[in-house]
Amino acid sequence: MLITPISAFDDNYIWAIQPVAGAPAVIVDPGDHRPVLAWLEQQDIELASILITHHHWDHTDGVLPLLEHFKVPVYGPRNPVIKGLSTQLADGDSFIPEGLEQRFTVIETPGHTLDHISFYTPGLLFCGDTLFSAGCGRMFEGTAPQFLASLRKLAELPASTAVYCTHEYTAANLRFAAAAEPDNxxxxxxxxxxxxxxxxxxxxxxxxxARELSINPFLHARNAEEFAQLRQWKDKF
Ligand SMILES: [Zn+2]
Structure with a gap:
């Protein structure tokens, strides 16, 4: 599979997944349709389907405008707030996204939001705003035990799994990680x-x-209390 980042807003990546170059693309979390349409046009390819991890506008606002151009399936969480979904998914569901041949499994990962899901296929994880490199999303809707359990589910995936999250926050996250773990x-x-x-x-x-297990302080939290303390510290860092 070929995976390409399409930049959006200040620091979002809308991931494009293709079985091979030149094939129609599956688009993950299109918060803005304009860079996606520009990229599809530039590649001279069609949209195959859309995956949505959670309801936030910067992951979903491009869905309806894209559906005006392409009639494609939209897979996402069971949340009626998200417009344009054709398939609502829950933990453990598996499906083959239109345009691909690999089966994806849905992992419910509440914490950043309550509806958050992540998409896993052997070798690849699309985890939206749950797990970031060297960090994790803000805890807007969930609780610390919920969020930590979600992160631990992801941490148990095979070490070689590539982690595709939505934001380029790594440098700022690492500054915090270095303060939290100065001897790492x-x-x-x-x-x-x-x-x-x-x-x-x-x-x-x-x-x-594997990389996250070594550099991500939120995966090193020994319990929900430690996780909550880290999250609060990071919010003000
Ligand atoms: Zn979000």
Whole structure:
């Protein structure tokens, strides 16, 4: 599979998944239809289907405008707030997105929002605003035990799984991680790597589960209380 980031807003990545170059693309979390349409036109390809992780506008606002151009399936969580969904998914559901041949499994990952789901297929994870590289999403709707349980589900995926999250927050997350774990050499090494990638205008993503297990302080929280303390500290950092 070929996975391409389409930049949107200040720091969002809308991921495009294709079985091979030139094939119709599956688009993950189109918060804005304009960069997606421009990219499809530039590649001279069609839209195959859309995956949605949660209801926030910067993940969903492009759905209805894209449906005006392409009649395609839209897979997302069971949340009536999200407009344009054709298939509502819950934990453990599996499906083959239109345009691909691989089966994806749905993992419910509440915490950032209550409706948040992540999409997993062997080797790849699309986790929206749940797990970021060296961080995690803000806890808008869920509780600390819920969010930590969601992160732990993702942390149990095979170590080599590539992690595609929605935001380029890695450098800021690593600054916090370095403050939270000043003696963790993996975090210092990652800071250097990410600063080189960003200087070269390359995304810091995808990450991997193995990398996150070594650099992500939120995956190191021993219990929900520790997780909540970290999250509160990061919110003000
Ligand atoms: Zn969000």
């Amino acid at each position: 050499p993996s975090i210092q090494k990652a800071q250097q790597e990410v600063s080189n990638w960003r200087r070269d205008h390359k995304p810091s993503l995808p990450s991997s589960i």
